[in-house]
Amino acid sequence: MASKVLMKGNEAIAEAAIVAGCRHYFGYPITPQTEVAAYMAKKMPKIGGCFLQAESEIAAINMVYGVSSTGHRVMTSSSSPGISLKGEGLSYLAGADLPALVVNVQRGGPGLGGIQPSQSDYFQATKGAAHGDFHMLVLAPASVQEMADLTVKGFDLADKYRMTAMILADGTMGQMMEPVSLEYDIAPPPEKPWATTGTNMQREHNIVNSLYLAPEALERENFKRYERYKYIEENEAMYEEYMTDDAEIFVVAFGIAARVAKNAINDARNRGIKAGLIRPITLWPFPKAPFVKAESQAKAVISVELSMGQMIEDVKLALDCKVPVTLCNRSGGMIPSPEQVLKAIVDADNGGAK
Amino acid sequence: MAKLTFKTDKCKGCGLCVNVCPKKVLALATEKINKKGHHPVEAVNEAECIACAFCATMCPDCIIKVER
Amino acid sequence: MVVFDKPHALSDLPMHYCPGCTHGIVHRLVAEVIDELEIEGKTIGIAPVGCSVMAYDYFNCDMIEAAHGRAPAVATGVKRALPENIVFTYQGDGDLASIGMAETVHSAARNENITVIFINNAIYGMTGGQMAPTTLPGQVTQTSPYGRDVNHCGYPIKVCEMLSTLDGPEYLERVAVNNVKNVKNAKKAIKKAFQNQVEGKGFSLVEVISSCPTNWGLTPQKALEWVDEKMIPYYPLGVYKDRSAKEAEK
Numbered sequence: 001m002a003s004k005v006l007m008k009g010n011e012a013i014a015e016a017a018i019v020a021g022c023r024h025y026f027g028y029p030i031t032p033q034t035e036v037a038a039y040m041a042k043k044m045p046k047i048g049g050c051f052l053q054a055e056s057e058i059a060a061i062n063m064v065y066g067v068s069s070t071g072h073r074v075m076t077s078s079s080s081p082g083i084s085l086k087g088e089g090l091s092y093l094a095g096a097d098l099p100a101l102v103v104n105v106q107r108g109g110p111g112l113g114g115i116q117p118s119q120s121d122y123f124q125a126t127k128g129a130a131h132g133d134f135h136m137l138v139l140a141p142a143s144v145q146e147m148a149d150l151t152v153k154g155f156d157l158a159d160k161y162r163m164t165a166m167i168l169a170d171g172t173m174g175q176m177m178e179p180v181s182l183e184y185d186i187a188p189p190p191e192k193p194w195a196t197t198g199t200n201m202q203r204e205h206n207i208v209n210s211l212y213l214a215p216e217a218l219e220r221e222n223f224k225r226y227e228r229y230k231y232i233e234e235n236e237a238m239y240e241e242y243m244t245d246d247a248e249i250f251v252v253a254f255g256i257a258a259r260v261a262k263n264a265i266n267d268a269r270n271r272g273i274k275a276g277l278i279r280p281i282t283l284w285p286f287p288k289a290p291f292v293k294a295e296s297q298a299k300a301v302i303s304v305e306l307s308m309g310q311m312i313e314d315v316k317l318a319l320d321c322k323v324p325v326t327l328c329n330r331s332g333g334m335i336p337s338p339e340q341v342l343k344a345i346v347d348a349d350n351g352g353a354k
Numbered sequence: 355m356a357k358l359t360f361k362t363d364k365c366k367g368c369g370l371c372v373n374v375c376p377k378k379v380l381a382l383a384t385e386k387i388n389k390k391g392h393h394p395v396e397a398v399n400e401a402e403c404i405a406c407a408f409c410a411t412m413c414p415d416c417i418i419k420v421e422r
Numbered sequence: 423m424v425v426f427d428k429p430h431a432l433s434d435l436p437m438h439y440c441p442g443c444t445h446g447i448v449h450r451l452v453a454e455v456i457d458e459l460e461i462e463g464k465t466i467g468i469a470p471v472g473c474s475v476m477a478y479d480y481f482n483c484d485m486i487e488a489a490h491g492r493a494p495a496v497a498t499g500v501k502r503a504l505p506e507n508i509v510f511t512y513q514g515d516g517d518l519a520s521i522g523m524a525e526t527v528h529s530a531a532r533n534e535n536i537t538v539i540f541i542n543n544a545i546y547g548m549t550g551g552q553m554a555p556t557t558l559p560g561q562v563t564q565t566s567p568y569g570r571d572v573n574h575c576g577y578p579i580k581v582c583e584m585l586s587t588l589d590g591p592e593y594l595e596r597v598a599v600n601n602v603k604n605v606k607n608a609k610k611a612i613k614k615a616f617q618n619q620v621e622g623k624g625f626s627l628v629e630v631i632s633s634c635p636t637n638w639g640l641t642p643q644k645a646l647e648w649v650d651e652k653m654i655p656y657y658p659l660g661v662y663k664d665r666s667a668k669e670a671e672k
Contacts, residue, residue, distance in 0.1 A: 024503060050502045054495070055528035062492035062525070066468075066499020069486045074499070092489045196484035196500070198464040198507050207478045209487040356425075368442030368635075368642040374602060392441065407426040408602045414446030415437060420426040 004179040009147040010035035010077075012180050013103055013167065014043070016148035017075050019182055020155040021189065022101070023049035024074040026063040028056055028082060031115045032171040033105035036077040057082040061089030061102070068098040069208040071195030073155055077103035079171075080121050081112060087130035090164055094134035095210025097194075097225070099158035101151065102136075103167040105174035108333035116333025117171030119255060122310035125168045126284040133222045135229050137165040137236070138283040140254040144178035150281070152184050157236065159189045161228060168283060170306060172256040172335070229285075238281035239290050243269065247276025249348050250294040250323075252315050253304035254280050256335060261304045264341035273349045283311070291318035300348035301325045304341055306334070356405035358397045361417040367392035371409035371418065377402040380409060431456035431465075433482050442642020444599045444632040445473060445541065448612075449480055451605070452512070452539060455613045456483065459620060465508040466500050468493040470522075472514035473547040491522020494529035497536045508619055510537040516546045519555040519579050526581070531590040533624035537615045540581060543632040544653060551637030555579045558656055563637070582629050582662040592624035594662040598631035600649035604659075623666055631657055 007015070014036045017025070025040040037053065044051035054060035060076045067074035078086060083104045093100050106121045108114040125138045137157050139150040147169060154165035196206045212218035242262060244250065249268070253261040258279040268275040278290045294301060301323050303312035309327040316325050328344035330336045358379070365388055372380045372395060381398045388394045395417075397403070410418040428434075432453035439445045456462050465483040469475055471490035478485035488496040493511035501509045518526050518540050529536065545563055546552040552565040556578045560569040570578075582594045593615060597608035608630055615626035631653050633645035640648055661667075 024499070026499070052498070052502065055524050058492065059495040059498075059525050059528065062489060062495035063499035063502070065488070065492070066486070066496035066501075067503040068499075069496070070466075070500055070503040072503045074503075088489055089492075096487075196466050196486055197504060198466060198484055199462070199482070201463040205482050206484045207487070208485070209478055211475060211487055364436045366441035370442055370642055370646070373643050390436075405425045410426040411602050411605050412447065414439065414441075414443055416428045416432060416446065416450050418426065419424065419428070422423050422425050 004181050006177055007144060007180050008035055008175060008177050009144045009169065010105065010174040011039045012144045012148040013077070013151050014039035015182055016151035017101065017155070018043060018047065018049070019184055020073065020152045020186055022073040022075050022155065023047070024067045024072055025049070025051050026054045026060040026076050027078065028054050028060050030079045030082045032107060032174050033077050033079045033103065035174070036103060057085035058088065061086040064100050065089055065093055065096070065098060068093065068100050069196045071192035071197060073159070073189065075101040075103065077105065079105050079107045080109050080118065083121060083124065090136065091130035091132050091134065092210050093164050094136070095132065096208050097162040098208065099162050100164045101154045101158055101167070102164055103169065106168065106170045108331065114333040115171065117256060117335060118306050118331070118333055119170055119257065120307035120310065120331065121168065122283065122305070122307060125166055126286070126314070134225065135163070135284055137161070137163060137232070138168050139165060140168050140281060140283050141173055142255050142258045142279060144173070144176060144180045147173055148180050148182055152186070156187065161232060168255070170255050233285040236282060237285045237287035237289065239287035240279040240281060241290055242277035242279065244276035244278065244290065244293060247274050247297060248299045249273060249275040249345050250278055250298045250301045251275060251304055251341065251345065252278045252280070252301060252311065254283060254311070257304045257306055260336055260338055261341050263338040264345060267338060267342045268345045271346070273345060275345050286314045286318065288318050295319050295322050298323045302328050302344050302348055304328045304336055306336070307331055356400070356403035357421040358400060358403060359419040359421070360395060362394045363389045364415050364417045365392055365394035366390060366415060367394060368414065370412040370414065371395055374408045374412045376406065376408065377404060379403045429453040429457045431462045431482050433480050435479050437480055438476060439473065440636040442633070442635045442645065443473070447599045447605060448539065448541060448608070448630050448632065449477065451609045451612050452510070453481060454609065455616050458613065459616055461508045461616070461620070464506065465510065466504070468497050468500070468509070468511040470511070470513040470517040472517050474512055474514060474541065475548065477512050491517050491520070492525055493517065493522065494525040494534070494536070494538065498529055498532070498534050501534060501536050508537070508616065510539060510616070512539045513541065514547070515540070515542045515544065515554045515556040519581050527585070527588070530585050530625050530627065531588050533590040533592060535619055535622055535624050537619050538625070538627040539612065540627055540629045541632045542581070542629050542657065543634040544578070545634050545637045547634050547637055558652060578656065580657060582627070585627065586662040590625060591627065591663055592665050593618050593626040596629040596631065596657060596659050596662065598649055598654060598659055600631070600633065600646040631659070
């Protein structure tokens with residue numbers, strides 16, 4: 001059995017990134033993710049890597065852009081307000097088809113908001129990180145082990161599809177400590193013949209670029225990119241189902257909300273209510289498959305979120321609006337209690353009274 | 355004997371080379387128009403050229419080759 | 423014998439710059455230096471946003487197009503990943519001294535071992551002639567139509583003077599390309615800025631006072647004269663910092 005160590009979620013991300021071959025990290029301090037930077041600052045110089053504290057999140061994401069252009073694995077991490085600043089860089093990374101790993105340990109917003117856990121950057125991560133037509137792979141861990149696993153997976157997917165993989169965690173995931181195994185078979189990254197590493201006078205020059213002044217060319221690039229996105233939607237969606245085989249009340253939740261929801265589902269089962277959980281692990285692509293079952297079985301679906309209701313839109317789309325979907329939420333850094341979720345389940349079982 | 359070669363089609367007719375030439379070797383064409391629609395530079399007095407390459411030094415479009 | 427020809431590191435593509443724009447001269451100087459130092463195969467250039475956004479097409483070395491103002495951050499990433507390669511940015515005044523000022527100052531403060539070519543023509547060219555951080559007091563632009571009023575929008579930024587207050591940077595020099603003598607000096611400065619990087623000396627920036635005939639509303643020749651009359655008096659040419667030279671003196 002693999003040996004386990006007790007780690008904070010943020011540290012698990014940092015160590016997993018190193019295991020995955022990432023030797024370049026750029027970031028700017030912001031609560032509640034600063035442990036990632038602190039871990040990297042300690043570790044990178046000892047393994048021949050580079051940790052650099054950037055002057056801003058904007059600079060950090062552009063340093064990521066630079067390293068990624070050379071074909072090396074690279075990452076940055078931040079929390080909600082910092083991710084907004086990185087938006088520009090995320091769009092350029094997408095436009096230039098550059099792989100990168102970006103971690104968002106979310107905190108409450110909008111504005112400076114607070115420093116407590118939140119999932120209110122769901123829209124930003126899955127639909128509108130910045131200007132232009134693009135997507136990021138969005139991975140939502142629900143344990144410290146998954147913080148590590150999805151970091152390794154994120155690097156692989158980012159390289160495979162030449163796009164940004166975002167770990168969308170929250171303050172709880174970042175701060176909690178759990179035993180974690182960090183033993184992975186790391187596949188070598190794919191060849192990157194497009195990288196700007198110097199021509200050595202052996203080939204035509206490579207250009208990393210997102211500018212296409214001819215609209216026909218820009219449209220062609222966008223269609224090409226969306227072909228790739230379509231393939232990803234069909235092949236890379238990840239999710240967990242919990243007690244859904246006979247479920248009549250489906251709870252949908254990710255990250256910390258899914259852990260709370262599991263407790264509530266156990267309580268509901270003890271009361272004889274057939275409740276089950278769909279936990280999306282990829283938020284983009286949003287897993288559609290488990291909702292086929294939900295559509296045919298469910299009396300009601302409940303979206304449990306640490307936001308004012310963002311994922312609920314994707315839940316409704318996945319269900320084609322054929323099953324009533326209600327929201328069970330807290331916002332601003334508050335976390336729904338198992339009792340709150342249980343009440344939502346009981347109400348739904350009783351015919352939808354909120 | 356100096357020799358000047360121009361990539362005439364890349365000339366934008368800015369005239370910086372004409373002005374900088376100490377021997378008045380160059381002039382912009384008065385009739386001729388290149389692919390870009392400019393009156394390109396021409397050597398009107400090549401025999402006077404001393405291959406100082408001032409013209410090429412000031413040419414923003416790198417269209418002049420100077421040989422001696 | 424060939425006295426003068428296009429350097430190898432400069433591509434054959436026609437440049438999109440306006441007639442008489444001195445961007446082309448500076449491109450050529452950079453390419454000549456790359457040729458002379460025999461570093462084309464290991465050089466990676468970073469293009470800005472602005473008139474020279476398409477510089478990535480004009481150099482034969484590997485090129486990256488950066489977001490507006492972020493070239494020094496991108497260059498930092500490249501250089502940290504590939505310390506044996508030569509990395510330069512090519513940026514205009516809006517890119518380097520306005521939207522990208524933080525990246526400029528901090529890469530200088532870190533003494534990143536990169537070369538920065540900074541084109542100062544006191545105007546935003548690509549967007550059609552708006553006020554730049556380096557637009558002169560009283561200078562008329564599209565967004566300072568009554569002349570730059572320093573009481574309203576402040577004073578121009580003298581980048582070399584400002585950066586010279588930092589301990590970080592290795593070498594800062596301001597040059598111009600409005601006549602043959604100045605072009606030759608500019609070449610020397612650019613060569614030194616690349617040579618410094620080859621020798622691992624650190625952040626080297628060459629500010630090149632350039633012309634923008636189109637947006638200044640002058641002929642190419644008159645624009646070069648305007649550089650002498652207006653720009654150079656406000657932006658004096660010279661070496662603002664040369665750490666190695668200073669240390670050698672001691």
